[in-house]
Amino acid sequence: EAGVVQSPRYKIIEKKQPVAFWCNPISGHNTLYWYRQNLGQGPELLIRYENEEAVDDSQLPKDRFSAERLKGVDSTLKIQPAELGDSAVYLCASSPGNEQFFGPGTRLTVL
Amino acid sequence: SQELEQSPQSLIVQEGKNLTINCTSSKTLYGLYWYKQKYGEGLIFLMMLQKGGEEKSHEKITAKLDEKKQQSSLHITASQPSHAGTYLCGADSSGNTPLVFGKGTRLSVIA
Numbered sequence: 543e544a545g546v547v548q549s550p551r552y553k554i555i556e557k558k559q560p561v562a563f564w565c566n567p568i569s570g571h572n573t574l575y576w577y578r579q580n581l582g583q584g585p586e587l588l589i590r591y592e593n594e595e596a597v598d599d600s601q602l603p604k605d606r607f608s609a610e611r612l613k614g615v616d617s618t619l620k621i622q623p624a625e626l627g628d629s630a631v632y633l634c635a636s637s638p639g640n641e642q643f644f645g646p647g648t649r650l651t652v653l
Numbered sequence: 654s655q656e657l658e659q660s661p662q663s664l665i666v667q668e669g670k671n672l673t674i675n676c677t678s679s680k681t682l683y684g685l686y687w688y689k690q691k692y693g694e695g696l697i698f699l700m701m702l703q704k705g706g707e708e709k710s711h712e713k714i715t716a717k718l719d720e721k722k723q724q725s726s727l728h729i730t731a732s733q734p735s736h737a738g739t740y741l742c743g744a745d746s747s748g749n750t751p752l753v754f755g756k757g758t759r760l761s762v763i764a
Contacts, residue, residue: 546695584657584741584754585696598752633695640684644695 544568546645548634554651560622563648567615567636574611575642576619577633585633591617624652655680657742657755665761671730674758676742678723685725686743687716690757696741699727729760737762 547566555561567574572593577585588607590598593614602609606625611617621628629652635642656679666672676685684703688696700709705720713730729736739757 582756584743584756586754587752590752635696640701641698642686642696643698644688646693646695649693 546634546636546643548645548648552649556653557626558623561624562618562620563632565617565634568643571636571638573637574617575635579631626652628652655753659755659758663759666732668762668764669731674727674740676725676755682723682744685718687727688741690739732762734762
């Protein structure tokens with residue numbers, strides 16, 4: 543069974559540029575999460591989806607971040623414009639219930 | 654909001670030695686999850702504990718949940734180089750999938 547797929551694995555951009563991350567969850571997993579992990583910290587939830595509905599986006603900085611999961615399968619997280627402080631690893635996870643399965647993450651560096 | 658404090662922050666042990674990592678919650682624990690993360694990779698699920706006094710083991714790793722103390726411990730017996738990595742605990746105060754993580758404990762195992 544394929545795991546959670548994320549792309550790209552690495553991204554380097556200049557500040558004020560836009561960037562997008564893509565996540566394809568494990569087939570059949572209705573719940574999808576986006577987390578941000580800063581160096582030396584645990585992951586912090588950005589948004590959680592149940593199918594195509596965002597059920598928890600309270601920690602998503604909505605002035606510059608947006609996310610979508612149009613058909614309740616794969617998802618895209620966008621930052622526009624990126625700031626230096628956005629440099630982090632962005633992790634996607636999916637879940638059929640309690641256990642979460644994580645993708646390898648996208649490491650974003652903003653210069 | 655719920656916070657999880659892990660101790661120690663980092664640990665260096667000699668191969669073959671036992672070790673314990675602790676995770677303390679600021680709120681009641683309805684479920685406590687342990688993950689392992691290697692540098693540059695996503696989180697790998699280890700164990701989930703839901704009931705006070707519950708104890709689970711997988712190979713040489715044992716986790717316990719002390720509900721009254723709002724604390725969980727992860728114990729590794731006879732550590733091996735393959736155990737090296739960062740161990741993270743995660744929890745959610747409402748009893749659903751983990752949304753809050755500790756900062757992690759970085760474990761190094763030396764020969």
